[in-house]
Amino acid sequence: MSGGLLVAGTTSDAGKSVVTAGICRWLVRRGVKVAPFKAQNMSLNSFVTREGAEIGRAQAMQAQAARVEPTALMNPVLLKPGSDRSSQVVLMGKPVGEMSARGYHGGRQEALLGTVTDCLEQLRSTYDAVICEGAGSPAEINLRRTDIVNMGIARAARFPVLVVGDIDRGGVFASFFGTTALLSAEDQALVAGYLVNKFRGDVSLLEPGLDMLYGLTGRRTYGVLPYAHGLGIDEEDGLRVSLRGAVRESVVAPPHGEDVLRVAVCAVPLMSNFTDVDALAAEPGVVVRFVDRAEELADADLVIVPGTRGTVKALAWLRERGLAEALVRRAAEGRPVLGICGGFQVLGERIEDEVESRAGVVDGLGLLPVRIRFERDKTLARPVGSALGEPVEGYEIHHGVADVRGGEPFLDGCRVGAVWGTHWHGSLESDAFRRRFLVEVARAAGRRFVPAPDTSFGVLREEQLDRLGDLVEEHADTDALWRLIEGGAPAGLPFVPPGAPPSGAGAPESRGAAPDPAPQSPEGLEFAGSAGSRGQGLELARPAEATPQELELSGTAGSTPQGLGLARSAEATPQGLGEAAVVHVDQEAK
Numbered sequence: 001m002s003g004g005l006l007v008a009g010t011t012s013d014a015g016k017s018v019v020t021a022g023i024c025r026w027l028v029r030r031g032v033k034v035a036p037f038k039a040q041n042m043s044l045n046s047f048v049t050r051e052g053a054e055i056g057r058a059q060a061m062q063a064q065a066a067r068v069e070p071t072a073l074m075n076p077v078l079l080k081p082g083s084d085r086s087s088q089v090v091l092m093g094k095p096v097g098e099m100s101a102r103g104y105h106g107g108r109q110e111a112l113l114g115t116v117t118d119c120l121e122q123l124r125s126t127y128d129a130v131i132c133e134g135a136g137s138p139a140e141i142n143l144r145r146t147d148i149v150n151m152g153i154a155r156a157a158r159f160p161v162l163v164v165g166d167i168d169r170g171g172v173f174a175s176f177f178g179t180t181a182l183l184s185a186e187d188q189a190l191v192a193g194y195l196v197n198k199f200r201g202d203v204s205l206l207e208p209g210l211d212m213l214y215g216l217t218g219r220r221t222y223g224v225l226p227y228a229h230g231l232g233i234d235e236e237d238g239l240r241v242s243l244r245g246a247v248r249e250s251v252v253a254p255p256h257g258e259d260v261l262r263v264a265v266c267a268v269p270l271m272s273n274f275t276d277v278d279a280l281a282a283e284p285g286v287v288v289r290f291v292d293r294a295e296e297l298a299d300a301d302l303v304i305v306p307g308t309r310g311t312v313k314a315l316a317w318l319r320e321r322g323l324a325e326a327l328v329r330r331a332a333e334g335r336p337v338l339g340i341c342g343g344f345q346v347l348g349e350r351i352e353d354e355v356e357s358r359a360g361v362v363d364g365l366g367l368l369p370v371r372i373r374f375e376r377d378k379t380l381a382r383p384v385g386s387a388l389g390e391p392v393e394g395y396e397i398h399h400g401v402a403d404v405r406g407g408e409p410f411l412d413g414c415r416v417g418a419v420w421g422t423h424w425h426g427s428l429e430s431d432a433f434r435r436r437f438l439v440e441v442a443r444a445a446g447r448r449f450v451p452a453p454d455t456s457f458g459v460l461r462e463e464q465l466d467r468l469g470d471l472v473e474e475h476a477d478t479d480a481l482w483r484l485i486e487g488g489a490p491a492g493l494p495f496v497p498p499g500a501p502p503s504g505a506g507a508p509e510s511r512g513a514a515p516d517p518a519p520q521s522p523e524g525l526e527f528a529g530s531a532g533s534r535g536q537g538l539e540l541a542r543p544a545e546a547t548p549q550e551l552e553l554s555g556t557a558g559s560t561p562q563g564l565g566l567a568r569s570a571e572a573t574p575q576g577l578g579e580a581a582v583v584h585v586d587q588e589a590k
Helices: 016-029 057-065 110-126 151-157 172-181 207-217 274-281 311-320 323-332 342-346 431-445 457-475 478-487
Strands: 003-009 034-037 040-042 046-048 054-056 077-081 086-091 094-100 129-133 161-166 191-199 220-226 261-266 286-291 302-305 337-340 350-353 360-363 370-381 384-387 390-393 396-404 408-410 413-416 419-422 538-541 565-568
Touching: 003 016, 003 151, 003 478, 016 034, 016 057, 016 129, 016 457, 016 478, 034 057, 034 110, 046 057, 046 396, 054 057, 054 077, 057 129, 057 457, 077 110, 094 370, 110 129, 110 151, 129 151, 129 478, 161 172, 172 191, 172 207, 207 220, 220 457, 220 478, 261 274, 261 431, 274 286, 274 431, 302 323, 302 342, 311 323, 311 342, 311 350, 323 337, 337 342, 342 370, 342 396, 342 419, 384 431, 390 431, 396 413, 408 419, 431 457, 457 478
Parallel strands: 003 129, 003 161, 034 129, 040 077, 161 191, 191 220, 261 286, 261 302, 302 337, 337 419, 350 370
Antiparallel strands: 046 054, 077 086, 086 094, 350 360, 370 396, 384 390, 408 413, 413 419, 538 565
16 A cells, blocks of 8 residues: 545635646656546536546646646546536546535535545555545534545545645634644644745744744654745636736746737636636747736737636626627637637537526527537547647547538637637647647738747646656655654644544534525436436435425435435445545635
């Protein structure tokens, strides 16, 4: 059995994803066969593996840091928000239904822990080390009883826990102490220590505080990572900057030609896979910004309508803000527009949606001769092809099926004048194609922009991952980290009072749970007795009284039904679905 470590955080966005990636890159450079793992992830930023499974893009990035092929084992449960109150549940890379926040946290996910622990055990049997990423904070006391992504998975695997804190936000000492003090004695026994992230200044000024923290908790700090500018690494759940700001902190290199090229990305609701524009931002002389006002499109040389988990909602948002009218005007003037996935669907003539929004037939913007029909089965693919005379690779994640009725072929979509549309995510990471596309955009926009001939997005990505590995190697106590990974948490770690509140003390466990969502139709989930295969051995039994408003994933046969019950079929064990706990919802998407 391999060693392992859980990287937890004092808050969402403390740096768990990048620290996990940095540890993976440091380990693989010293010859350790390592894999990343996150039991449950909440993100609209996802990826498709070679076997056609959808996982969080952060885990795909961490797999690249570990120099291994990403698989569904590395992220068995993915939640894709469809509103503030509900998410699509993706289990082992395949969608199995919509679930409300209340239903998800209601103690009815017993079937999932078996899947999660089986995946982790398979990775541990194959790799020398598994570096797990937690979600949110391990001290979310309202969720601890049902947690399997933070201390729940640490307890199941007996993994030591390293708690990461973002000192740039302030309050890091209180966060470290409070996180520890709100855990039970059994959980505290696995919390080995802390890692300070995003420190600016002289570390010697921090050391007295670290000494006092050790005196208060009996736990050491394993490193102080400096604030690193310009890391364009895939983010897990949210944009790194304001939606009206420049893409992340990328340094804009001087243009290779005489002009810069300005790219405006419409910040549509439920935006997914916004990393599609990272490759553009990596080009010298290309400035990429997220915008939400029609007037911000005026000086853009290219406008991108990105992917979204809510195509009809995004279309309404574009119309409400005047962006739809501005896009139609641009198309009429021959000024470049690119629609990707949901953005491609928006640019078409008509959308027929009885699956995602259940809005029925909705008119699109009519800029491309395409009609979209949403299907319950999700397309998950890794297509390879060519466009503009250059090879292209990408990945597809969508319910909408395109009926292309004209225009010039463009990947799986089409082009009319200066308007392009495709379902392919990631196509702009193909260097030669990206350069040819930018030449086309510059010509249509009347810009004297010339793409640099030698920009390699893959090389830049590797350099960034190496930077993460360098941060760990140079600023963490790697010998002590390796002892944790190999041997587990130190024995005799002291208890920090008061510990976790007793069950039922204080606020009820349901406090803070989101209200039930508007009616959602389950996708890919089968009612008991219907024909077809059961996804991962899950079978849905619907109470006779259940109305559509009551449909909600719930628990095992013995649990109190809340509409749509999740029953475990007798023969269903292919993915180790077993007895266990509720999955923790990561709040980072918010």
